[in-house]
Amino acid sequence: MKAVFLSERPMLLRLLTSRLRDPEAAEDVMQDLWLRLEGAASGPVADPAAYLFRMANNLAFDRRxxxxxRNARDGAWLDTQSEASDFPTAEDLLISRERLIALENAVARLPHRTAAIFRAYRFDERSRKDIAADEGISISAVEKHLHRAYRAIHSAAQENGVDIARL
Known part of the structure; x- marks a missing residue:
């Protein structure tokens, strides 16, 4: 059987290379085939060349x-890891807290009515019209209070080196 293997080796290697589309993988399978022939106690085979080609084909199929x-398992693992990376890091949490503190300090320094209008609009998600009706002022006055609040927040963010776009 080994003599047939050695004589058919070039053809076996071409078969494996075409099946696996990788010459290095084909060489690895050739090594596996040789080791199987070494370790196997086989009886007489009617067509040793056909037997070797069938073994090589089966090994290539098993490898693919x-x-x-393995690729499916690794892909699932990478997907799991990328989902886990969606959670904020400790650094992200610290930066977010700093931004929140800067925002809270800027709002705390606003006049009471401006701060109340800003909170109602941004945090309570109330419309300008509803805020104007509750405060007894015009919609234009609500917008002026909001502009004042945004200017104060923007200035505070610049003073503290906070990225205003992320607030």
Whole structure:
């Protein structure tokens, strides 16, 4: 059987290379085939060349199947890791807290009515019209209070080096 293997080696290697589309993987499978022949106690085979080609084909199929399983497993692992990376890091949390503190300090320094209008609009998500009706002022006055609040927040953010776009 070994003599047939050695004489058919170039053809076996071409078969494996075409099946696996990777010369290095084909060489690995050739090594596996040789080791199986070394370790196997086989009886007489009617057509040793056909037997070797069938073994090589089966080994190539097994290798492709195990690579597909490994790729699927690794892909699932990477997907899990990318989902885990969606959670904020400790650094992200610290930066967010600093931005929140800067925002809270800027709002705290606003006049009471401007701060109340800003909170109602931004945090309570109330419309300008509803705020104007509750405060007894015009919609234009609500907008002026909001502009004053935004200017104060923007100035505070610049003073503290906070990225205003992220607030």
């Amino acid at each position: 199947r195990s690579e597909a399983r």
